[in-house]
Amino acid sequence: MNANVRRNWFLQGIVSVGDCGLFFVAVLGALPKSLRYWRETCRQVWFVGAMSLVIVMTCGLFVGMVLALQLYYTLSIFGGTAALGTVVALSLFRELGPVITALLVAGRAGTAVTAEIGLMRATDQLDAMSMMAVDPLAYVASPRFLAGVVAMPLLACVFNAMGIFGGHLVGVTWLGLDNGTFWGNMTATVDLRKDILEGLYKSIVFGGVVSLIAVFQGYTAPPTSEGVAYSTTRTVVFSSIVILAFDFVMTTFMT
């Protein structure tokens, strides 16, 4: 790759980030108008939230189980298995819950949103709305953005609950840890503001980021089958990178 191509890629990246920023402002601007379409927003919350429940609950359960298994082994080296409940809960509330939920939602709902909007663009449905004097930003983009912001923290809560249940299943039911110790240490250590709420703030931000990327990629997808496919892939790739990068930045400022 020569220097010119590298520079063009870099400049193209800067332009895309700028376009996404302007799109974000436009979506925020269309939010008040989109409140008229509350039915559409509810439908999208259902699609992003309720329809993602199966994958989120299943993954939450297994992540909690694996976490408990690995931590039990590690803690047993130091004779600290009593702290299993605490460590599982803190790991889930502060990091794994918001991050894995966001990655799962990006893969399940984000790609679907991108493909749906991309196909609407390719089949002139967005232009048709615009020609019927209906703002596609208010009717299509904003409700989907809002749905991501609303659904993500709720899904993260479900993920955390299932993770703790999975941890309890392995730690208490399988490995024989005392039930009272598991819950007692957890409730004594986990702080509502510092641990649970900070995780929720992360989820809200991740919800906004994932849905913004998904909607932006769909809205700007080239109107071809290859273009829609490429945009869908980019939604997952960019969402994953941005989620992990934002996680680092937010963790830095929150701890």
Next chain:
Amino acid sequence: MSAAPAKSESSADALVRVSGLRTRIGSKTIFDGLDLGVPRGSITAIMGPSGTGKTTLLRHLSGQLRPDAGSVVVDGEEVTNLSRAGLFALRERIGYLFQNSALLTDFSVFENVAFPLRQHTNLPETLIRNIVLTKLQAVGLRGAARLMPSELSGGMARRVALARAIVFDPMLILYDEPFVGLDPIALNQVLRLIRTLNKTLGITSILVAHELAAIRQVADRVYLIANGKLVAQGAPDELEHQDSPWTRQFFGGEADGPVPFHYPAPDYASELGFGRGAR
């Protein structure tokens, strides 16, 4: 009959007036000083070689695309200067039939036609139902109200899109290639609908199309666009007999002429390696 290069008649009752339109997309000049006018209540066909900017012209008329220079006036309003709100207000009086129908795939036929009414009015459900069924009856698809777009044939989808386009009784309908991909039965149905809507509702219609036989049946006036300009205009029968290189090639279906058969390319012999200096 007008001589080419033509300038359209600028009648005072023109619903649409385009003057000095200039548009470049990328490095390609689409319009280079286009002038035309469309009288109220008429059916006007825009014709021309592929890639000459016919659909782009419709996009200018509906404000989807702003030109580099020139004026586009629709019902007395300068489209190029309209704000977003003004543009949306104007679009409520314009129907647009997309080439691929552009029906909303999540909605049934009924809901597609009802969509503009639900978005812009607070009419009671019974009235919306009556209006939608009236429009579907007009296009012969009242019985298909519950079907989804995926269950429709191309011709049916086009007619549903037409019902949706007229649901607000617009003053102007823009048809983008309304006859493409239709079998003769569906084509005649769409032709009949365009004529009926024009006569009964007094709707001004602008069609972009290539089908000469269909245009001959339905259009009052034809504008032939090529090389970014209006090169001929007149009634369909007049234009067919006009003796200009453009009309001869276009209406005679000649493969070569002002519109060359070959896309611009380097010398053929040189490219094959037979030219001077080739090894």
